[in-house]
Amino acid sequence: MSPEQKLAQLGLxxxxxxxxxxxxxxxxxxxxxxxxxxxLPLRDGDLMRTGKVGAEVSPEEAHECAQQCALNALAAVRAEAGELSAITRVVKVVGFVASAAGFTAQPQVINGASELLGKVFGDAGQHARSAVGVAVLPLDAPVEIEMIVEVR
Incomplete structure (x- = not known):
């Protein structure tokens, strides 16, 4: 089953x-x-949420934003590789979380991206990762994801 078919099974x-x-x-x-x-967590050209996680944005909303960031990263990869089936390994994910003072659950937020990649690519979706809390992100986004993937 192709990665796109797996995404479709997930309703994505x-x-x-x-x-x-x-x-x-x-x-x-x-x-x-x-x-x-x-x-960023752009969906149909608009940010899904704005603000800091732990204040204006709940951890659950941020988890969903991280998933959308991963989908947007996969779109960028597909544009370069031609198809998601060309991905042989997700090597690294770096996640940034705009965090309210005292918010420390950045890893759980970035799990939104990591869990999706595991579901879509199986063992090849398991990756090294950083989850970093920051003061602010572009456009007041709550989450930002970047990825490195290996392709054939």
Whole structure:
């Protein structure tokens, strides 16, 4: 079953590549690796939520935002690789969480991305990861995800 079919089983699909919000490209391929730029939780061109996690945004809402960030990163990868089936390994995920003072559950928020990648790619979706709390993200987004994947 293809990654797109697995996503469809989950009631999800890969969106159109999100337009950059500054001077950069969504992803760059070098050799057998694709590096994505940071992806925000944009759905149909709009941020799903704004604000800090633990204040204006609940951890559950942020978990859903992280999943959308991962879908947007997969869209950027697919644009470079041609199809998600070209992914042989998700190597690394870096997640940034705009955090209210005292909020320390960044790993659980970024699980929204990690769990999705595991469901879609199985063992090849298991990856190294960082989950970092930050003061603010572009456009007041609560979450931002970047990925490195290996492709054939």
């Amino acid at each position: 699909d890969v969106p159109v590549v999100a337009a950059p919000v500054a001077s950069y490209v969504p992803a760059v391929r070098t050799g057998s690796y694709i590096y994505t730029s940071g992806q």
